[in-house]
Amino acid sequence: MPLDLSHLFSTEVKARSPSKLKTIASHRATPDIAFLGGGLPLPSYFAWDTLSATTRKPPFEGGLPASVTASNELSFTVTKESDELDIPLSKALQYGTPKGPTQLLDYLVEHTNKIHSIPYNDWEIITTVGSTQSWDSCIRVFCDPGDTILVEKYAFTSALETAVPQGVTTLTMEMDDSGIIPEMLEEKLAKIKSSGAKLPKLIYTVPTGQNPTGSSMPFERRKAVYDIASKYDIIIIEDEPYYFLQLDQYVKASERTKPTHVSSEEFIKSLVPSFLNLDVDGRVVRLDSFSKVLAPGSRLGWMTGQTAILERFLRVHETSIQTPSGFSSAMVYGTLARWGQDGFLDWLQALRHEYTYKRDSAIDSALKHVPSVAEVHIPIAGMFFTISFDTTKHPEFKTKYNSDPLALEKDIYETTIQKNALLVPGSWFEVLEEGEKPSTNIFFRATYAATNVEVLDKGLERFGAAIKQVWGL
Amino acid sequence: MPLDLSHLFSTEVKARSPSKLKTIASHRATPDIAFLGGGLPLPSYFAWDTLSATTRKPPFEGGLPASVTASNELSFTVTKESDELDIPLSKALQYGTPKGPTQLLDYLVEHTNKIHSIPYNDWEIITTVGSTQSWDSCIRVFCDPGDTILVEKYAFTSALETAVPQGVTTLTMEMDDSGIIPEMLEEKLAKIKSSGAKLPKLIYTVPTGQNPTGSSMPFERRKAVYDIASKYDIIIIEDEPYYFLQLDQYVKASERTKPTHVSSEEFIKSLVPSFLNLDVDGRVVRLDSFSKVLAPGSRLGWMTGQTAILERFLRVHETSIQTPSGFSSAMVYGTLARWGQDGFLDWLQALRHEYTYKRDSAIDSALKHVPSVAEVHIPIAGMFFTISFDTTKHPEFKTKYNSDPLALEKDIYETTIQKNALLVPGSWFEVLEEGEKPSTNIFFRATYAATNVEVLDKGLERFGAAIKQVWGL
Numbered sequence: 019m020p021l022d023l024s025h026l027f028s029t030e031v032k033a034r035s036p037s038k039l040k041t042i043a044s045h046r047a048t049p050d051i052a053f054l055g056g057g058l059p060l061p062s063y064f065a066w067d068t069l070s071a072t073t074r075k076p077p078f079e080g081g082l083p084a085s086v087t088a089s090n091e092l093s094f095t096v097t098k099e100s101d102e103l104d105i106p107l108s109k110a111l112q113y114g115t116p117k118g119p120t121q122l123l124d125y126l127v128e129h130t131n132k133i134h135s136i137p138y139n140d141w142e143i144i145t146t147v148g149s150t151q152s153w154d155s156c157i158r159v160f161c162d163p164g165d166t167i168l169v170e171k172y173a174f175t176s177a178l179e180t181a182v183p184q185g186v187t188t189l190t191m192e193m194d195d196s197g198i199i200p201e202m203l204e205e206k207l208a209k210i211k212s213s214g215a216k217l218p219k220l221i222y223t224v225p226t227g228q229n230p231t232g233s234s235m236p237f238e239r240r241k242a243v244y245d246i247a248s249k250y251d252i253i254i255i256e257d258e259p260y261y262f263l264q265l266d267q268y269v270k271a272s273e274r275t276k277p278t279h280v281s282s283e284e285f286i287k288s289l290v291p292s293f294l295n296l297d298v299d300g301r302v303v304r305l306d307s308f309s310k311v312l313a314p315g316s317r318l319g320w321m322t323g324q325t326a327i328l329e330r331f332l333r334v335h336e337t338s339i340q341t342p343s344g345f346s347s348a349m350v351y352g353t354l355a356r357w358g359q360d361g362f363l364d365w366l367q368a369l370r371h372e373y374t375y376k377r378d379s380a381i382d383s384a385l386k387h388v389p390s391v392a393e394v395h396i397p398i399a400g401m402f403f404t405i406s407f408d409t410t411k412h413p414e415f416k417t418k419y420n421s422d423p424l425a426l427e428k429d430i431y432e433t434t435i436q437k438n439a440l441l442v443p444g445s446w447f448e449v450l451e452e453g454e455k456p457s458t459n460i461f462f463r464a465t466y467a468a469t470n471v472e473v474l475d476k477g478l479e480r481f482g483a484a485i486k487q488v489w490g491l
Numbered sequence: 492m493p494l495d496l497s498h499l500f501s502t503e504v505k506a507r508s509p510s511k512l513k514t515i516a517s518h519r520a521t522p523d524i525a526f527l528g529g530g531l532p533l534p535s536y537f538a539w540d541t542l543s544a545t546t547r548k549p550p551f552e553g554g555l556p557a558s559v560t561a562s563n564e565l566s567f568t569v570t571k572e573s574d575e576l577d578i579p580l581s582k583a584l585q586y587g588t589p590k591g592p593t594q595l596l597d598y599l600v601e602h603t604n605k606i607h608s609i610p611y612n613d614w615e616i617i618t619t620v621g622s623t624q625s626w627d628s629c630i631r632v633f634c635d636p637g638d639t640i641l642v643e644k645y646a647f648t649s650a651l652e653t654a655v656p657q658g659v660t661t662l663t664m665e666m667d668d669s670g671i672i673p674e675m676l677e678e679k680l681a682k683i684k685s686s687g688a689k690l691p692k693l694i695y696t697v698p699t700g701q702n703p704t705g706s707s708m709p710f711e712r713r714k715a716v717y718d719i720a721s722k723y724d725i726i727i728i729e730d731e732p733y734y735f736l737q738l739d740q741y742v743k744a745s746e747r748t749k750p751t752h753v754s755s756e757e758f759i760k761s762l763v764p765s766f767l768n769l770d771v772d773g774r775v776v777r778l779d780s781f782s783k784v785l786a787p788g789s790r791l792g793w794m795t796g797q798t799a800i801l802e803r804f805l806r807v808h809e810t811s812i813q814t815p816s817g818f819s820s821a822m823v824y825g826t827l828a829r830w831g832q833d834g835f836l837d838w839l840q841a842l843r844h845e846y847t848y849k850r851d852s853a854i855d856s857a858l859k860h861v862p863s864v865a866e867v868h869i870p871i872a873g874m875f876f877t878i879s880f881d882t883t884k885h886p887e888f889k890t891k892y893n894s895d896p897l898a899l900e901k902d903i904y905e906t907t908i909q910k911n912a913l914l915v916p917g918s919w920f921e922v923l924e925e926g927e928k929p930s931t932n933i934f935f936r937a938t939y940a941a942t943n944v945e946v947l948d949k950g951l952e953r954f955g956a957a958i959k960q961v962w963g964l
Contacts, residue, residue, distance in 0.1 A: 052947070069545075365538070
């Protein structure tokens, strides 16, 4: 049994109750009832009769992007009537429940059982319109203005912009290339507790392929952070858009071999266990999304957590987003149902190989072009890597830059743009606590997701040239 | 020029600023730039190569539901590459801007110019994931806990459940079959003003085919309410899901003629002007949705209002919903682009004819089956109509029901369910101000949208039988 954590709910969601109007739905199943209750248009008025998609057939051993050929093309058509591999359009294009379409939820539950062994039974999955919205709902469900939350020292700016205007204060968790440093987190919380101040409500973390740092937490760190959250009664929001972009180790180009395609079981075994997997208390809410693995435009994600907590999310969702697009649900489910669980895992494995190749190319180029005043951090997951600098070692740090790391960072950023490349300054992601000064260790975030390897190489060559110019090398 | 109404913004949105990270987007257009900035997956990694839909070809003079035949079938396929009638999948399935896809926005701007003559220039349209979410955003943009809003005396419960847990207090606007009664609104506001209390921030209204009452405001009432809002500096949220379900007048079955299909110009002329059309101040935010006219599952709507106000909505949306589903946008736009502006208006006219037929059938049945202790209210728009009772006229009101109108309402509700029909009690929608007692005039809401005319007749026959039983007739 998960713990009762309702004392952590916000004033807003404590005030939310299921609509009385929803109670009529139970009567809809009565045989031959003349149901004049709900304002649902007849499916015969829907503007569309069929929807179709073309995708590719598993296995995806050849990797991605696979060209579509006559032999690997997979086409399907969804009609208004039911079909075992489809959400019929009479349902998909009708008003839905905030939980999401049953068929898709069943698929995701099976998927979750394969990937995460959740140590309690009373958990649930609900769909969302993507993890940005899921995170917005997390703030609404748990936080009142004046509450504090813990975020990683460098965090995706949109995640902060979601939370902070809602009146929460951010405290930071120090991190390195392996993510949150548990000892420093424990120390901070012990200090807050002994001061008598209110403890943070949430830990927000992107444990795998973190944006912007590219860091990934090994299992031991997750376990340590979980135990701390449990000790201090804090909810963990595990935001994992890049979870399935866990890559093969980086090895030198000369030692690189063609990736081997493994079984689903071996693929699953190769994934670092999630916070969900450790969640004996039921204090983890995991956010997943199809954005990074199928397409961002699906605006389709899901949350996993204990039923009593997700019920509160449903109350927020039924009066805001309602349910994801039926076009998205129909096309995503139609694809996944035809691929099967193994086909989806196979697709994810093909993505791993592709992103491993892109990461390898990026690191090859970075090591080649970037002078040794910088350190290249090699990620083992996700879409991002960083190149960092100790600004105090720049010969003119005190003079030209007036000992201001951000002045030097700005010079590098602008010089890189002059050379026609763009990497994002790390300070844009840096979360400062009250009175804290920016770090003298600066970094730039680059992605290997959005370009081909030729552009990637060109970009890092130009960045390298900018560094040389700024350092006078 | 619209008025500067920024003093009406909430604390939350005053604290929202555009993300620094978004500033990099401007560099993306630089020729040959090696852009390693944003974590967007390559379109070649998207799981879908094409999406297709089957719909019907205008004109829709034959009415709805039209069977799809070889001659009226319209099929189209969207690929990753651009096409003038499509949002290419390389864009539709990628991350988008919170405003929505340009092609769809352009279409909606043209549509808006045809339907509403907005009296100022600096207005804008942004997409949403449907009007429930739009309304949720309205509360976030304008209201702080402790603020008050004005809602119709009977209001869609979900709309209240969206607002109230966010800490706002609802005051009510008295209404009749022609919607809000301006004189009573003015009186209430004058009283608040003279008491020195804080004035309401918003008027929330469904002016056309209101849910649950089925009432529609004629132009004069809209004008009067607008002037009051202007006088007391209140924002009007005009929520118009049923705007295009403005029906022909109800006439007796014997006098009914086949509906005539008119030109787009005549159709537009037949629509009651919107609040947007009166909006000299820029204080109206109009909510539109495709849910009632194309399909609810599209989860695609839009808002129209002055640019400076909608900019605040964009800041809320980019950190929550982001943008509607690309599947929805691609399919909806692909359809509308092929239909053209006139084709869409033609579809809306066909819907009018269909709902007029359904409304007529419902009223015929109600007048036939429901005894004269009840009053049948004939709507001129939307999906709902009501049947009302003066509970004080029930012979056993004081004795059996202890002078409690809700006890009599409950008896009717349950007796109707026993007879295997369901209509929704009006008290479920009644908004009571502090200390106010439920009205002794009760009503039941029925819809003619969700069933065919045979079920509709059966339902009203059973409701009539329940009334007779409860009244001892």
